[in-house]
Amino acid sequence: MQVLKHVRPLWPALAAIVLSVGLLLAPAGAQEGPSGSNPTAQSVNEQQLLQELNKIQGRITIPDAKAATLEQPRGRDFRGFHEGTLPWIGGIAILGMILLLALFFFVRGRIRTRSAESGVKVLRFNGFERLTHWVTATAFIVLAITGLNFVFGKRLLMPLMGPDSFSVWSQWAKYAHDFFSWAFMLGILIMLVIWIWDNLPDRYDAHWLKVGGGFFDKSERTHPPAARFNAGQKLIFWAVVLGGIALSVSGLFMLFPFTYADVNGMQLAQTIHATVGVLMVAVIIAHIYIGTLGMEGAYEAMGSGTVDLNWAKEHHSVWVEKQGVKTEPSQRPSPTPAE
Numbered sequence: 001m002q003v004l005k006h007v008r009p010l011w012p013a014l015a016a017i018v019l020s021v022g023l024l025l026a027p028a029g030a031q032e033g034p035s036g037s038n039p040t041a042q043s044v045n046e047q048q049l050l051q052e053l054n055k056i057q058g059r060i061t062i063p064d065a066k067a068a069t070l071e072q073p074r075g076r077d078f079r080g081f082h083e084g085t086l087p088w089i090g091g092i093a094i095l096g097m098i099l100l101l102a103l104f105f106f107v108r109g110r111i112r113t114r115s116a117e118s119g120v121k122v123l124r125f126n127g128f129e130r131l132t133h134w135v136t137a138t139a140f141i142v143l144a145i146t147g148l149n150f151v152f153g154k155r156l157l158m159p160l161m162g163p164d165s166f167s168v169w170s171q172w173a174k175y176a177h178d179f180f181s182w183a184f185m186l187g188i189l190i191m192l193v194i195w196i197w198d199n200l201p202d203r204y205d206a207h208w209l210k211v212g213g214g215f216f217d218k219s220e221r222t223h224p225p226a227a228r229f230n231a232g233q234k235l236i237f238w239a240v241v242l243g244g245i246a247l248s249v250s251g252l253f254m255l256f257p258f259t260y261a262d263v264n265g266m267q268l269a270q271t272i273h274a275t276v277g278v279l280m281v282a283v284i285i286a287h288i289y290i291g292t293l294g295m296e297g298a299y300e301a302m303g304s305g306t307v308d309l310n311w312a313k314e315h316h317s318v319w320v321e322k323q324g325v326k327t328e329p330s331q332r333p334s335p336t337p338a339e
Helices: 002-031 046-053 074-108 127-156 163-195 205-210 231-255 263-294 298-303 309-315 317-322
Strands: 120-123 306-308 327-329
Touching: 074 127, 074 263, 120 309, 127 163, 127 263, 127 298, 163 231, 205 231, 231 263, 263 298, 298 306, 306 309, 309 317
Parallel strands: none
Antiparallel strands: 120 306, 120 327
């Protein structure tokens, strides 16, 4: 009796422990029948659960209406796209473009000027045009690096940098992405204004496309006529402008979250932004290749603003003939009298 007297105060605690153990074990025992199968596995599925949840109505008393969302099935599709489909799109587009350009360079080599330099320089782009190009290009490179970090960083960089360093880098990458986006948007707008008329289709474009711009002719004899911008440059221009507008609009939705759209609209904006972004990176890689390694004399046009007259005649003969082209003799060292 003395033992029961001392144990009696502990009965409520013992009862609570027994009840808790019973509750924990009950679901496990209910999951499987005598045959080892779950008799309720087919009675309820996830889709049915989501359909029933849609019937639930409630209210909230806080100003944030987004908090009233009980379940959001589209979020799973959004997550699946960004974690699965998007990296594949980006990888195929970017790596595929690099491989194609490497193959083209291996087969075709560098596109060289047929004639020797004439010694006469033609003004191709003025200072304001070059400034606009390089500001926009610099902003895009920063945006591309920081944006690709959001797509591939967790897979490629975090194992190398470690979680802490990757977290710090990603935070600064986000700041850079947000601030450089304004320079990019302004640059796209200015490029549209100053170059739109020269990038409208003309009667030379079809023939230029038909012969591939002469890029596949190793004899260097088929440079089709072109105005200030050939059909290939026009395609790049419109890809950059239209892609830049898509990036700008979708980016503004994310810079000011939930100001112009609900959660579904935000997910759509981010999906468009990411998809267009990785595709534009592939396009710009091709543009960089042609402007540097791919074509002799091309970089000089946007670097110094002038090109050799013979280069201009080969690649933009119509422009040379129709424009009031300003020329200036190339600077050559003046002869020094012998002593």
